[in-house]
Amino acid sequence: MYDYEEMTRYLFTDQRLKAIEEHYASRRMELDSKIKYAHSIFDSKLGKIYKATPDLEKHVIALEELEAKYKHDKRIVEKDKEIFKEALSLLYPKERKAYHKWKQSGFVMDREVAPVLAACLNHVITEKNWRRKTLCAI
Incomplete structure (x- = not known):
């Protein structure tokens, strides 16, 4: 053996x-x-x-600050609307559509809008120009 x-x-x-x-x-x-x-x-x-978008970092910070504000206030001020409009203009048409839908509602933060904005923030940072992802919140 x-x-x-x-x-x-x-x-x-x-x-x-x-x-x-x-x-x-x-x-x-x-x-x-x-x-x-x-x-x-x-x-x-x-x-x-x-x-390509030198103001992107500024927009991301602004979006994060706004996200913190929403916990206390359901409506946003005029300046915030402009920051969001500028930041979301960097995104793809589907996300812009979500922004316009939110605008028509009078910029009221609700359960439907919050995930869209969170997804947009994530999308701006990680997806722009090389990989696309559909937003489940839309």
């Missing part, structure tokens, strides 16, 4: 363990470089968006 002690000695010799470690170390380095490359592509695309 088999001599398990002999097999164990063969399988776990220092030389064999070293070869296994080297193999996995090189594989890990290869994967790390692929991950870094993917991040650099993502960052460059995000950078292009910011270059």
Whole structure:
């Protein structure tokens, strides 16, 4: 039959363990470089968006501030309407349609509108120019 002690000695010799470690170390380095490359592509695309729309960051901050206000006040002031209008003008037609629907309601925040605006905020940051996503809130 088999001599398990002999097999164990063969399988776990220092030389064999070293070869296994080297193999996995090189594989890990290869994967790390692929991950870094993917991040650099993502960052460059995000950078292009910011270059194309220099006010985007300002809009995103304004949208976040407005989102905080909604918890206290159901209506928004004239200045806020303009910020939203400008920010949403960066979006695709389907989202603009949602904005106009909201405008017709007198800018009243309700259960239907809140997720649309949250999705728009997310969409502006992550989706513009390279990937499209349908908003489930519309």
